[in-house]
Structures are given as C-alpha cells and as structure tokens.
Amino acid sequence: MTANALAMTIQGAVDHVKQNPSAAQATYKAKVLLDKGVQCSAFVRKFPAIILDEPPNLGGNDAGPNPVEVLLVSLGACQEMVYAIYASMMGIELDSVTVYLKGHLDVRGFMGEEGVPPGYQEITFETRIESQADAKSIEALIRTVEACCPTMDTIRRPVEVRGKAFLNGEPVVAV
Incomplete structure (x- = not known):
C-alpha cells in the first residue's frame, strides 16, 4: 500500500470513529x-x-521465540506500524524504519526467587529511520509515535489483568 493510500485508509477510519464513537472500542482475542x-x-x-x-x-x-521475545517483537512491530501510519498522515516519506530492542530479565524471578521480579526489569530500543525529511519533522513524528503506540502504552502504563482458572470445566481460582 502506498503512503497516500495508507493515509486515505487511516483518514477513513478516523472519520468513521468520529461519526460513530462506539466504533472506537475494539477487542482482540x-x-x-x-x-x-x-x-x-x-x-x-x-x-x-x-x-x-x-x-x-x-x-x-x-x-x-519465547513469550518475552514475542513481547519485544510486538513492541517493535507496533512502533513500526505506527511510524508508517503517522508518517503517511503527516506527509513524511520514510525510506526505512528499523527498531532494535533489548529486554533485560533476571531469570531468578522466573525460577521463583523471592524479591526478584520474573519479568523484564528494563526494555530498551533504538529506532533507525532513513528519510529525506528534515529533522524537525522526524522529531515530531517520533514524539507522535511514542505517544500513540498502543503496545508502548500497554507496557509503560499499569494495566489491569484478570483471569480465571478451571479444572475439568469447574472454576478453581480467580487470578
């Protein structure tokens, strides 16, 4: 899809949501x-x-890949998609965008050691952008992407996670 076609598609989605606010709600499974x-x-x-x-x-x-690697992939892919979307909306032509990510994890937490979180203690990324656009436009794009990336927001912000467990169809524990 060309940048112009992408911009038109996204603008159509934006217009649809503005006219139908209930269409903004999405559930992924x-x-x-x-x-x-x-x-x-x-x-x-x-x-x-x-x-x-x-x-x-x-x-x-x-x-x-393991689940924590997929989390890194999810963050990088979401950033790249949001770069493509907003660059098209802002009229910025991108030659390439590559995101390098690292997650720092202490496996002792996964192994049950008390006081050591089982998940990432830190995630770092480096985004390499190739474009003929001026630095000011790219900086505005970067700020927009970091503010609007759903996966980045989900990782940075506490999100309620609830669950249920069943044994042979019967509820056992609420998580």
Whole structure:
C-alpha cells in the first residue's frame, strides 16, 4: 500500500470513529494451547499457529521465540506500524524504519526467587529511520509515535489483568 493510500485508509477510519464513537472500542482475542513440553501454539484470527517455545537451557526445543521475545517483537512491530501510519498522515516519506530492542530479565524471578521480579526489569530500543525529511519533522513524528503506540502504552502504563482458572470445566481460582 502506498503512503497516500495508507493515509486515505487511516483518514477513513478516523472519520468513521468520529461519526460513530462506539466504533472506537475494539477487542482482540487470542488462544494459546500447550503442545508438548513448554512449546505452545498461539492462534489469532484466521492465521496459522504461531509457535512459541523456550531454548533448550530452559526446557524447550527452540521451535520458536519465547513469550518475552514475542513481547519485544510486538513492541517493535507496533512502533513500526505506527511510524508508517503517522508518517503517511503527516506527509513524511520514510525510506526505512528499523527498531532494535533489548529486554533485560533476571531469570531468578522466573525460577521463583523471592524479591526478584520474573519479568523484564528494563526494555530498551533504538529506532533507525532513513528519510529525506528534515529533522524537525522526524522529531515530531517520533514524539507522535511514542505517544500513540498502543503496545508502548500497554507496557509503560499499569494495566489491569484478570483471569480465571478451571479444572475439568469447574472454576478453581480467580487470578
């Protein structure tokens, strides 16, 4: 899709939401199945399974990225998509955008050590943009992307997470 076509598509979506505020609400769904060992198959919409696994040193067969790697991929991909969308809306032509990400994690938390969080302690990224646009326009684009990226917002802001567990169809514990 060309930048102009993308801008027109997004503007159509913006106009639709302005005219129909209830259309702004979206719910995304996924289903994940434990296959064998620690390998999982994740299903989203109509797409083939996404295989997630752990490396051998964490009990896996390395058949796919692990969940914390997918979190990094999700953040980078979301940033790149938001760059494409807003660049098209702002009339900025991008030659390329590449996001390099690192997540720093202490596996002792995953292994149950008290006082050590099991998740990332820090996520860092570096975005490399190639464009003929002036620095001021790119800086405005960067600020917009960092303010509007849904995955970035979800990671930075506390989000309520609730769940339920069932054993043979009967509720066991609320998470």
